[in-house]
Each structure stands twice: as C-alpha cells, then as structure tokens.
Amino acid sequence: MKLYDCTTAPSPRRVRIFLAEKGVTVPLVQVDLRHGEQLGAAFCAINPEATVPVLELESGTRIADIVGICRYFEETHPAPPLMGVDAKDKAVVESCQRWCEREGFYAAMEAFRNATPGLKDRALPGPENYPQIPALAERGRARLQHFFARLDMRLRANEFVAGARYTIADITALVSLDFAGWMKVKPPPSLEALAHWYERVGARASAKA
Amino acid sequence: MKLYDCTTAPSPRRVRIFLAEKGVTVPLVQVDLRHGEQLGAAFCAINPEATVPVLELESGTRIADIVGICRYFEETHPAPPLMGVDAKDKAVVESCQRWCEREGFYAAMEAFRNATPGLKDRALPGPENYPQIPALAERGRARLQHFFARLDMRLRANEFVAGARYTIADITALVSLDFAGWMKVKPPPSLEALAHWYERVGARASAKA
Numbered sequence: 488m489k490l491y492d493c494t495t496a497p498s499p500r501r502v503r504i505f506l507a508e509k510g511v512t513v514p515l516v517q518v519d520l521r522h523g524e525q526l527g528a529a530f531c532a533i534n535p536e537a538t539v540p541v542l543e544l545e546s547g548t549r550i551a552d553i554v555g556i557c558r559y560f561e562e563t564h565p566a567p568p569l570m571g572v573d574a575k576d577k578a579v580v581e582s583c584q585r586w587c588e589r590e591g592f593y594a595a596m597e598a599f600r601n602a603t604p605g606l607k608d609r610a611l612p613g614p615e616n617y618p619q620i621p622a623l624a625e626r627g628r629a630r631l632q633h634f635f636a637r638l639d640m641r642l643r644a645n646e647f648v649a650g651a652r653y654t655i656a657d658i659t660a661l662v663s664l665d666f667a668g669w670m671k672v673k674p675p676p677s678l679e680a681l682a683h684w685y686e687r688v689g690a691r692a693s694a695k696a
Numbered sequence: 697m698k699l700y701d702c703t704t705a706p707s708p709r710r711v712r713i714f715l716a717e718k719g720v721t722v723p724l725v726q727v728d729l730r731h732g733e734q735l736g737a738a739f740c741a742i743n744p745e746a747t748v749p750v751l752e753l754e755s756g757t758r759i760a761d762i763v764g765i766c767r768y769f770e771e772t773h774p775a776p777p778l779m780g781v782d783a784k785d786k787a788v789v790e791s792c793q794r795w796c797e798r799e800g801f802y803a804a805m806e807a808f809r810n811a812t813p814g815l816k817d818r819a820l821p822g823p824e825n826y827p828q829i830p831a832l833a834e835r836g837r838a839r840l841q842h843f844f845a846r847l848d849m850r851l852r853a854n855e856f857v858a859g860a861r862y863t864i865a866d867i868t869a870l871v872s873l874d875f876a877g878w879m880k881v882k883p884p885p886s887l888e889a890l891a892h893w894y895e896r897v898g899a900r901a902s903a904k905a
Contacts, residue, residue: 548784555791562783574771575757582764615842620831633824
C-alpha cells in the first residue's frame with residue numbers, strides 16, 4: 488500500500504491528518520506538483536484526474552479522492568471514529584464535512600487558483616486547462632469571510648464542528664483556514680469561538696501532518 | 697420524519713431517486729424555490745443554509761445535505777446497498793460519487809446559475825448573494841463536455857459508474873446529465889457507452905422520482 492502525496496499541498500494534508508488521528512502509517516510517494524509532475528504521462532497513468540492524494544492498495548486498486556481514502560481507513564481502522572458512530576451521527580458528520588469543503592475548502596481553492604501568477608490556466612485542478620477568472624478570486628475571498636462567520640456560529644454551540652467529538656469535519660475546516668491563510672485571508676479576532684477552536688485543533692499532534 | 701423538497705430541483709431529486717431505490721417513503725414538504733421561499737425567515741429557521749433537501753428526524757435533528765441524507769438511509773435501510781459493501785467498495789463508490797458531483801453536477805450548476813436571467817445575483821445557492829459571472833457559465837458548459845467524455849470512458853469498462861453495481865454515483869451522474877440538458881448541453885452521440893448507460897439507468901422506475 489502507498490499514498491501519492493505532496494507535503495506542501497492542502498488536499499493530501501487532509502488525508503495525512505486523518506491518518507495521524509487514526510495512528511495509521513502509510514508509505515508516502517511524493518508528487519512534485521510545483522513542477523507539474525501530476526500532469527505528466529507517468530502520473531496520469533496512475534490517476535487520469537491528475538490530482539493527489541491517491542491511495543494504492545495491495546490489490547492495485549487506486550482510490551483517487553480525499554474522502555474516499557478517509558472512508559477506506561474509517562472502515563479498516565474504526566478507532567477512533569472520525570466519520571460518525573451511528574446513523575444519525577454519520578449523517579451529521581458527513582453533512583458538516585461537506586459543508587466545510589464546499590464553503591471553506593473550495594472557496595479557498597477558488598481564491599488561490601484564480602489569482603496565483605504561477606497557476607495561469609490552472610484555475611481548476613485536473614487534466615484540462617481553464618483560464619483564471621479574476622472575479623472568481625474575489626468571490627472566493629468574500630465566501631471565505633462568510634464561511635468563517637458561519638463556522639464561528641456553529642462553534643458557539645459545539646466544541647467541535649460536527650458536535651462534541653473531533654471528526655473529519657474539523658480536519659476539513661482546519662485545512663481550509665490554513666489554506667485561506669496563504670492568501671492572507673483570516674477570520675477577524677471578533678470570532679472568538681472560531682479562534683478558540685482553531686487553537687485547540689491546531690495544537691493536536693495530527694495538525695503537523 | 698419529513699423531507700423538505702422541491703419537485704423541480706435537481707438537488708432534492710438525487711435524494712428522491714435514492715429513496716425510491718431503497719423502497720423508502722418519507723413525507724415530503726414542498727419548498728417553493730421559484731419564489732424564493734428558501735430565503736425567507738421561516739425556512740431559514742429550518743435551514744440557515746437556505747437550501748433543499750433537508751431531512752427532519754423525529755428527534756428534531758435536521759440533515760441539510762444531499763449525501764448526508766443518503767448516508768442516513770444507507771445506515772438505517774442497508775438493502776439494497778447504494779454506497780458500497782466493504783471497505784474498498786465503499787471507498788470506490790464514494791470517490792466516484794464525488795467525482796460525478798464535482799465534475800458533473802457542480803459544472804451544470806455553474807453553467808445554469810451564471811446564465812439564467814431569473815437568477816441574477818444568485819450565482820451560488822445559500823443565504824448570500826453573489827453576482828453572475830458570464831465566463832463561469834461558459835466554463836461550466838466546457839466542463840460538462842469533458843465530464844461526458846470521461847464518464848463515457850469509465851462506462852466502457854463498467855456497467856455502472858462505480859463498477860458492476862448500481863450505486864449513488866449513478867444517481868449523481870444521471871441527475872447531472874438531466875440538469876445539463878436544461879441548458880441544451882448534451883453528450884455527443886459518439887459517446888456510445890454513456891448513451892447505453894443513460895438508457896439503462898433512465899429506464900429504472902426510480903428515475904421518475
């Protein structure tokens with residue numbers, strides 16, 4: 488088994504934190520995103536979607552999706568549970584994770600990819616090129632501020648994003664905040680519940696993964 | 697238990713098809729998206745994200761996410777399985793579902809919301825207004841054609857999107873194709889594997905849900 492990774496990229500970091508929380512170690516293979524290795528023929532033979540992370544199982548099956556990979560380890564290493572413990576909880580955690588991804592992670596990606604000079608024509612990950620849209624970079628920044636405000640509201644009522652327990656939703660939210668920080672987009676200090684949560688989850692050993 | 701729905705909208709249709717495949721009936725409450733009921737105070741008290749579908753459980757807990765709702769029913773009504781049967785299969789199905797959603801469903805939403813006159817300032821679902829970006833409508837249309845081509849390639853090797861079994865990934869792909877059809881964006885007839893798959897899944901009773 489091996490995990491195609493890139494230590495500097497937010498997407499594979501979501502999987503690395505998940506694995507660290509599970510206490511699972513998987514051999515990592517670095518893919519040089521900065522120099523476009525993911526778009527070369529060798530890596531596209533591994534993942535035609537030209538993205539990391541990719542988990543390769545002993546059987547040869549490849550899982551080329553962040554949450555798909557997390558699901559695999561949630562099933563094979565159930566403790567500690569990071570994706571919910573019963574039907575209702577699993578549904579709540581999945582909803583929260585997806586909300587953080589859509590409103591936070593994708594917004595950060597929108598802001599980053601549409602404004603970074605080195606990513607001209609790389610406004611979306613994947614094998615096709617799409618030109619940057621400056622208005623989309625602006626929209627991403629605005630969306631991130633809304634995400635912070637709404638996340639803060641959720642965290643006033645709960646210790647963690649999806650309730651009383653640390654879950655995959657916290658991982659997505661943490662990585663989204665750090666990703667937003669690349670563009671100097673940060674929550675205002677008035678969002679105290681968010682600030683306290685960030686301090687707590689950022690202090691976990693897994694956050695260094 | 698009740699499901700906040702809108703019979704004409706693609707997002708709740710994904711849940712309705714899932715329920716039909718499970719043979720589960722849930723009382724539906726219609727939300728009038730066309731006249732902005734989702735943005736009114738009454739519905740925002742139910743779901744501050746101002747979106748349907750929302751599942752309300754007997755306990756009062758609300759699940760305001762398409763796949764979160766599906767997860768709930770997958771857990772409470774495991775047969776027939778629509779989200780995978782073992783660790784590897786669950787990971788593959790989740791990856792395929794998410795790929796169809798990202799590359800197909802979101803692309804159709806991008807094309808639709810950024811070009812529809814009645815959706816000025818509603819370029820994204822949710823409580824905030826964002827202006828339409830014409831370049832994004834164009835990008836959505838281009839992305840859909842790539843989605844069709846890549847989906848066709850997957851379907852040359854498999855009877856269904858995630859392998860030999862009908863799953864939630866087929867539901868997402870079917871609804872994405874129908875959504876794209878609203879904008880007259882259709883797969884070229886040369887994509888025969890896709891055309892045969894569409895005929896097969898479109899003929900299932902659940903497709904009428």
